[in-house]
Amino acid sequence: MSFKYVIHTKSVPNRFKPVTRSGIIAWEEGCLRCAVCVKTMCVYSVYDNRGLDPRQMIESIDNQCMNCFRCVQGCPGELIHKSLNPEFIALGDSHWTPQIISQLWTQAETGKIPVSGSGYPGAFSGSGFDSMWTDMSEIVRPTRDGIHGREYISTLVDLGKTPSHLSFTEGGKLNKDQPPVINIPLPIILRLPSFGALGDKTIRGWVMAARRMETLMALPQDMINGALDDFGKWIIPQILPEGQGPVTIPKGGRVLELAWSDNWQKAVKDLRHSNPSLFISVKIPMAEGMDEKVLLLAKGGVSIIHIEGSGNGRFMDDETRFVKDGIRSAHLKLVGAGIRDEVTLLASGGFSMAEHIAKAIICGADAVFIDLPILVALECRMCRRCTKGVPCPVEIENASSNWVASRVTNLLGAWHNQLLELMGAMGIRDARRLRGETGRAMFFEELDRSTFESMGKIEEGCELE
Ligand code: SF4
Numbered sequence: 001m002s003f004k005y006v007i008h009t010k011s012v013p014n015r016f017k018p019v020t021r022s023g024i025i026a027w028e029e030g031c032l033r034c035a036v037c038v039k040t041m042c043v044y045s046v047y048d049n050r051g052l053d054p055r056q057m058i059e060s061i062d063n064q065c066m067n068c069f070r071c072v073q074g075c076p077g078e079l080i081h082k083s084l085n086p087e088f089i090a091l092g093d094s095h096w097t098p099q100i101i102s103q104l105w106t107q108a109e110t111g112k113i114p115v116s117g118s119g120y121p122g123a124f125s126g127s128g129f130d131s132m133w134t135d136m137s138e139i140v141r142p143t144r145d146g147i148h149g150r151e152y153i154s155t156l157v158d159l160g161k162t163p164s165h166l167s168f169t170e171g172g173k174l175n176k177d178q179p180p181v182i183n184i185p186l187p188i189i190l191r192l193p194s195f196g197a198l199g200d201k202t203i204r205g206w207v208m209a210a211r212r213m214e215t216l217m218a219l220p221q222d223m224i225n226g227a228l229d230d231f232g233k234w235i236i237p238q239i240l241p242e243g244q245g246p247v248t249i250p251k252g253g254r255v256l257e258l259a260w261s262d263n264w265q266k267a268v269k270d271l272r273h274s275n276p277s278l279f280i281s282v283k284i285p286m287a288e289g290m291d292e293k294v295l296l297l298a299k300g301g302v303s304i305i306h307i308e309g310s311g312n313g314r315f316m317d318d319e320t321r322f323v324k325d326g327i328r329s330a331h332l333k334l335v336g337a338g339i340r341d342e343v344t345l346l347a348s349g350g351f352s353m354a355e356h357i358a359k360a361i362i363c364g365a366d367a368v369f370i371d372l373p374i375l376v377a378l379e380c381r382m383c384r385r386c387t388k389g390v391p392c393p394v395e396i397e398n399a400s401s402n403w404v405a406s407r408v409t410n411l412l413g414a415w416h417n418q419l420l421e422l423m424g425a426m427g428i429r430d431a432r433r434l435r436g437e438t439g440r441a442m443f444f445e446e447l448d449r450s451t452f453e454s455m456g457k458i459e460e461g462c463e464l465e
């Protein structure tokens with residue numbers, strides 16, 4: 001692709017009042033009646049925008065405050081305080097934290113990179129991708145400024161087998177007879193979340209977003225109906241293991257996904273026979289024995305492999321192992337066998353932030369699937385009422401397809417810009433060059449081991465955090 005890939009975003013308002021992190025409490029008693037009240041100096045004009053009189057006492061949950069604490073610190077009488085909203089604290093779970101959920105909402109609403117207003121508030125290190133830091137040593141080179149820089153940074157990736165070397169004809173011309181690949185300009189593919197109050201309009205909206213961004217959306221084949229006839233090129237039908245139902249490929253479809261089964265070889269052979277031009281991806285669970293299955297599939301000629309982690313970023317069968325480590329292990333298995341370029345490795349499992357995409361690629365994935373973020377983009381509160389048959393508090397199933405598509409486009413527009421920023425800061429101009437670049441990242445557990453292991457055994461309860 002020779003054009004500069006840009007995801008166009010525009011503000012797409014919420015349909016419901018968001019659950020916000022904090023409220024402001026200001027006490028009138030003791031107020032010095034300053035000539036200029038700190039509330040009028042809010043850099044985000046929160047008090048003005050809300051039409052509040054600086055002299056009045058405020059006790060409210062508000063959704064505009066950026067928590068910069070300027071007013072809290074600036075009041076000479078120390079009369080302004082911030083309070084945490086209990087409804088906000090109760091959102092999500094330990095993986096899908098309230099902060100992550102609210103940042104996804106903001107990105108889907110604005111299409112912009114989120115700012116906290118008060119710096120990075122998180123821990124120094126954590127589990128999963130939080131134990132990984134990227135090398136931003138090129139951050140000072142303005143030409144590589146990701147979003148606005150003069151040097152184009154490409155996030156395009158190839159799906160399918162790529163040539164490991166160039167070959168030439170007898171006349172010395174480049175041999176163009178290479179295996180075909182599918183290019184997608186963004187290393188992110190959408191897929192159906194595991195829950196949600198979904199309607200036909202929701203599904204159509206997601207597929208519309210995939211088409212707008214020229215990526216793909218994976219859908220169980222029984223959800224692909226006539227309303228999606230125009231979108232076949234952008235859909236990956238997920239078909240059942242061999243023998244469990246008929247296979248229907250939407251018109252224009254380019255790739256399908258088959259779930260792993262013991263007789264995958266026959267299933268792949270039959271599919272190839274009936275759909276010779278289709279790319280076949282095989283999905284395997286990120287669980288014990290995954291590496292061997294990856295190798296088996298790659299050696300068996302499957303050119304796209306999807307390793308599927310759990311919704312909270314872990315192995316399917318082991319809560320102590322993380323998707324990050326599963327990707328590294330599968331990637332290195334293929335590298336060790338000398339066949340890495342013969343396979344596209346797709347990963348899924350709890351990706352909730354733009355940085356996770358870059359980190360997954362550094363660990364060895366070519367591209368990733370995201371699922372719950374495209375639901376949260378629609379104001380989902382992760383309350384899981386829909387799984388119990390209780391009505392959705394934000395009526396997601398009633399949202400128009402256009403609104404759905406625009407919210408998801410905004411979210412991925414913001415993620416794409418963050419990816420560009422990150423790659424620019426790393427000095428990497430092509431997402432395909434980022435794959436497996438673990439030399440440009442640091443892993444806490446490895447640093448911990450190399451620094452402290454020689455000092456002896458760590459007593460229980462004295463581990464570093
Ligand atoms: S904390 Fe900052 S953003 Fe929030 S109201 Fe006060 S000055 Fe404005």
Ligand code: SF4
Nearest residue numbers: 197380381384386392
């Ligand atoms: S807000 Fe709750 S009920 Fe609605 S889709 Fe999300 S988890 Fe389901």
